[in-house]
Structure formats: structure tokens, C-alpha cells
Amino acid sequence: MDANERRGRAAAEAAEWWVRFESGELSRAEREEFVDWLRESATHVAEMIRMAEVHGGLERFNDWQRVSTEGWDAPENVVSLDDASSRRAREASSTEESQRRASPRSESRRWWLAAAAAAVVVVFGGWMFFASQAQVIETGRGERRGVTLADGSVIQIDPQSRLRIRFEKDLRNISLERGRVLFRVAHDVQRPFVVQAGVTQVRAVGTQFGVEQAREGIIVTVAEGKVMANTVRSGGDLRVGLRRARSVVERRPAVDGAERRPGHGGEAGRQRARARVGRRASRVRQRERR
Amino acid sequence: MSGPETTRKLTEWFRQWRVPLRKFLIGHGAVPSSDVNDVAQEVFLRLLRYDRAELVEHPQAYLFKMAANVANEWAIRARSRRPHESKWLGDLLAEDSPELDAAQAEARAEIARALGTLTARQRAVLKLQFGEGVGRAQIAERLGSSERIVKRDLMKSYEKLRAELNSDLLRVLSNGRE
Numbered sequence: 289m290d291a292n293e294r295r296g297r298a299a300a301e302a303a304e305w306w307v308r309f310e311s312g313e314l315s316r317a318e319r320e321e322f323v324d325w326l327r328e329s330a331t332h333v334a335e336m337i338r339m340a341e342v343h344g345g346l347e348r349f350n351d352w353q354r355v356s357t358e359g360w361d362a363p364e365n366v367v368s369l370d371d372a373s374s375r376r377a378r379e380a381s382s383t384e385e386s387q388r389r390a391s392p393r394s395e396s397r398r399w400w401l402a403a404a405a406a407a408v409v410v411v412f413g414g415w416m417f418f419a420s421q422a423q424v425i426e427t428g429r430g431e432r433r434g435v436t437l438a439d440g441s442v443i444q445i446d447p448q449s450r451l452r453i454r455f456e457k458d459l460r461n462i463s464l465e466r467g468r469v470l471f472r473v474a475h476d477v478q479r480p481f482v483v484q485a486g487v488t489q490v491r492a493v494g495t496q497f498g499v500e501q502a503r504e505g506i507i508v509t510v511a512e513g514k515v516m517a518n519t520v521r522s523g524g525d526l527r528v529g530l531r532r533a534r535s536v537v538e539r540r541p542a543v544d545g546a547e548r549r550p551g552h553g554g555e556a557g558r559q560r561a562r563a564r565v566g567r568r569a570s571r572v573r574q575r576e577r578r
Numbered sequence: 579m580s581g582p583e584t585t586r587k588l589t590e591w592f593r594q595w596r597v598p599l600r601k602f603l604i605g606h607g608a609v610p611s612s613d614v615n616d617v618a619q620e621v622f623l624r625l626l627r628y629d630r631a632e633l634v635e636h637p638q639a640y641l642f643k644m645a646a647n648v649a650n651e652w653a654i655r656a657r658s659r660r661p662h663e664s665k666w667l668g669d670l671l672a673e674d675s676p677e678l679d680a681a682q683a684e685a686r687a688e689i690a691r692a693l694g695t696l697t698a699r700q701r702a703v704l705k706l707q708f709g710e711g712v713g714r715a716q717i718a719e720r721l722g723s724s725e726r727i728v729k730r731d732l733m734k735s736y737e738k739l740r741a742e743l744n745s746d747l748l749r750v751l752s753n754g755r756e
Contacts (some may be wrong), residue, residue, distance in 0.1 A: 303736035307729055309595065309638055311714060316634065323633045326641065327625050334618035335740075337645055342739045344603040345748040349689045352709030357702040360721065 295331055302335035306343065426450040427467070440474035441481065455479075598642040602649070613652065614745065620648045685747040692742035696735050699723075703731045 305322055308314060314322065326332050425445060427433050433445045438455055445451070449467020458478060462469075464485040473481045483490040621644045625633065633640050693701055702721060706712040718725045 299740050300733075300737050303733045303740065306736055307732045310732070311729075319634045319637050320630075323625075323630060323637050326637065327622070327630075330615070330619045330622035333622045333625070333641070333645075334615050336641060337614050337618055337621075338740050338745065339736060340599060340603060340642065341745055341748045342736055342743060344599075345685070345689055345743065346704065346708045346739070349686060349708065351686050351690055352705050354690055355693050355701055355705055355709075357698050357705055360698040360702040362698065 294329075295335070298329070298331045298335040299338070301325065302332065302339045305336065306339045423453040424450070425453065437474075439476055439479070442472040442474075444470040446470075595636070595638040595642075598639045598646065602642040602646040617645060617648050617652065621645050624648075681747075688743065688747045689739075692739050695742055696738055697731075700731045700735045700738075703728055704735055707732070 305325070308318065326336070425433065425435065427445050427447050427449050429447055431447050435443050435445065437443065437453065437460075439460060441460070443451075443462075446468040449469060450465045451467075451469055452463040452465065454461045454463070456479075458480075460476070460479050460481045462471075462481075462483045464483060469483075471481075471483065480491055621641070624644050625640070628640070693704065696704070699721065703717055706717045706720065707714075712720070714725055714728050717723075718728045721728070
């Protein structure tokens with residue numbers, strides 16, 4: 289039984305346990321059975337937690353009016369075909385799916401592309417050249433600055449930061465040389481907003497995000513966006529879409545040297561990224577070799 | 579099925595289980611969704627170390643109390659790594675009340691969509707249980723069904739919704755407001 293099947297079965301068992309709990313007290317024998325089941329596998333524990341989340345969601349769902357129950361008394365009901373498993377089946381045929389490998393951690397992470405379109409942040413590596421004329425902003429120790437750019441974007445600059453701003457006809461380019469900046473990007477599809485830190489580029493279309501040049505690498509914090517689940521390892525490509533209203537934490541496992549050559553095109557292979565959406569800080573962390 | 583004895587038992591049960599569960603749901607927003615497996619791993623290890631007989635007394639309470647503790651510990655550790663981070667994003671997110679509302683509206687829309695993948699009767703069961711707080715016996719009665727079938731509908735629904743729903747969206751509903 290592979291990881292997916294194990295998880296599927298654990299989910300079914302967790303659902304059964306949950307329904308048993310809902311109705312009231314369990315007998316001692318049942319409780320013993322439950323404890324033994326929990327202590328069989330961390331997957332069982334995880335599925336109980338997920339079940340709690342589903343249940344919590346249902347309890348907080350207050351839109352029952354819009355939920356139609358028409359036809360409940362029909363003998364056999366038709367289930368909508370556009371559910372997760374059929375979508376997965378459709379996507380499975382694409383190369384993307386087939387190249388996905390399980391992450392080192394035993395449980396595979398499932399990713400969902402939400403139906404509604406949302407802002408996507410794409411981070412990819414590559415060489416960039418600086419233009420000679422650019423506006424440079426530098427903050428000193430203890431100095432914080434808020435700047436409104438020509439396009440209406442607002443940036444908040446932390447102390448001890450330095451950045452170059454270069455707006456062109458079809459590109460808004462910021463280069464973060466040092467420190468931390470929070471961006472609120474004004475919508476302009478004609479001119480992509482690109483922030484570059486080292487060999488990392490962050491491209492935004494109407495999002496709020498922060499980029500930080502830290503000693504241990506580049507940290508991109510996103511406060512808005514939707515998550516897409518792709519990491520392309522070679523050449524430092526890391527593609528992340530971010531879920532709206534929450535930030536994303538992305539932690540990459542240790543990268544072996546060969547694949548960190550900047551400017552290296554093509555795909556040596558894909559790697560499942562670990563993305564987490566958190567209430568507070570989320571960051572895309574990318575190790576870069578200088 | 580009513581009477582002071584049963585009522586007392588239900589209250590006791592509620593206190594033992596539902597309160598830790600509620601606390602866990604509200605608090606675990608600090609743990610990013612993909613960390614659930616790590617949290618589960620840690621909880622799993624703690625469960626193994628505990629005395630089985632003790633766990634058997636109130637297994638759900640222990641489960642969610644442990645999960646809440648682990649989640650809290652991780653959140654604290656994450657915050658201490660970047661002490662300024664919370665404030666920084668806190669400022670940002672504080673301005674974004676419309677963002678949070680929008681996210682919660684999206685979460686509700688997503689639940690509505692996921693409910694659409696169930697059978698009509700499953701939806702009816704859930705609507706009666708969550709929307710109207712009807713007990714299982716009454717649900718069976720209203721739908722002209724048996725409690726066993728209602729139980730099975732619930733099980734299947736939960737299983738399906740778990741597959742359909744994105745944890746991250748669900749967590750948004752537990753955040754802040756309400």
C-alpha cells in the first residue's frame with residue numbers, strides 16, 4: 289500500500305472515528321480501540337487533525353441557504369464530476385504530474401489551485417543586469433522610510449537597506465541590494481513588477497510582498513497571493529503561487545551544489561516544494577550560492 | 579433519549595472533548611497547514627510515551643490538547659527566530675480587514691463548492707446537523723431513513739470533504755473574527 293492509499297484509508301478511518309465521537313460517549317472498549325489506532329501511525333493522528341479542521345470549517349460555515357438539497361429523496365444521487373479526484377485524473381496525464389516525486393518526508397503534500405484567479409508570485413533565478421541610471425534609496429540604521437513610486441506602488445523600507453528603482457516602459461524593476469522592503473504593488477499588467485535580490489527575481493502582479501536579502505539567502509514574504517506548487521530545482525528556479533491573504537512559507541531541502549548554477553536553463557528535474565500557508569509570517573526561502 | 583442523567587453525560591463529554599478541540603482549532607492557525615504532518619508526528623510520539631490507561635480515559639481531549647501544545651510551541655519557536663516578523667506582517671495584515679473578509683468569503687465559497695460534490699442526501703444530513711443543529715435521530719426521522727444510514731452519510735461526507743477542501747482555506751475561517 290503506497291502512501292496515498294495509506295492516507296486514504298486513514299482518512300476513512302478517521303472519518304468513522306469522528307462520527308462515532310460526535311454522537312456522545314464511547315465505551316471503554318471503543319476508547320481503547322481508538323487509542324491503539326492513534327498510536328499505530330502518525331498518519332492516523334494527522335488525519336484526525338484534518339478531520340477536526342473539516343469539522344471546524346463546517347461549524348463555521350454559515351451559508352447553508354445557498355446549499356441546495358434538492359433531490360435528496362431520489363433513490364440514487366448523481367455526484368458532481370468536477371471534484372478533486374477527477375481533476376487529479378485529468379492533471380495526472382500531464383507531464384507535470386508524472387514528474388512529481390514524493391518529498392523526503394513520507395507524506396506527500398497535496399496542492400490545490402483555487403478556482404478563482406489570483407495574484408501569482410513567480411520567483412526565478414537568472415542573471416540580471418543593472419541599468420546605469422536608476423534611483424537609489426538607502427536607509428541608515430534606525431531609519432525607516434515609506435516611498436510612493438511613480439506608478440502608485442508603495443514601498444516600506446526597513447533600516448539599513450539599499451535598493452535601486454528602475455522603471456522602464458514595459459518593466460518596473462527594483463533591485464534590492466541590502467536589507468528588507470515591503471512592497472504593495474500597483475496593478476499594471478503592461479509593466480511587470482520585478483524585484484531582484486541577488487540572483488533571485490520576484491515577479492508580482494498586484495500583490496503585497498516583502499523581499500529580504502539576508503545572509504543566509506533571500507527571503508520573500510508574501511501577504512497576499514495564491515499557492516501554486518512547483519519547484520524547479522535547476523538554475524535556482526522556484527515557482528510559487530501564493531494563496532491570497534496569507535503568507536507562504538516555503539522551505540527548500542538542502543540543495544546540492546551542481547544545480548545552483550545561475551543562468552542554467554532547462555530542468556534537471558522537478559521537486560515538490562514544501563509550501564505552508566501560515567497566519568503570520570510566510571517566506572519563500574531560497575538558498576543561493578554566491 | 580433525554581433526561582438529567584443523559585444531559586449531564588453530554589455536558590461532561592462536551593467539556594472533555596469539545597473545549598480542547600475548539601481551543602486547538604482557534605490556536606493552531608499559528609501552524610502552517612503543511613506542518614500538520616510534523617505536528618502529527620510529534621503528537622504521535624507523545625502519545626506513545628503516555629500511559630495507555632490514562633489516554634483511554636479521555637483520548638480526544640488528550641489528542642487535541644497535545645496538538646494545541648505542539649502547535650503553540652512551534653509558533654513560539656517560529657516567532658523567536660524572527661522577532662520583528664510578526665509585527666511587520668501584523669501591521670500589514672491589520673490594514674487588511676477587507677482582505678480577511680474576502681479570504682473568509684472565499685473559504686465559504688470553497689466549502690459550498692465542496693458540498694456540491696456530495697450527494698443531495700449527504701448535503702441534507704449536513705445541513706440539518708450543522709445548519710439547524712438537529713440530532714442524528716431526528717435527522718433519520720426527517721429523511722425517512724435510519725440512524726445507521728445517517729451515520730454512513732456523515733462518514734462519507736467527511737471523507738469526501740477532507741479530500742476536497744484545502745486546509746489553508748479552512749484555517750482562514752478560524753482566524754480572527756468571530
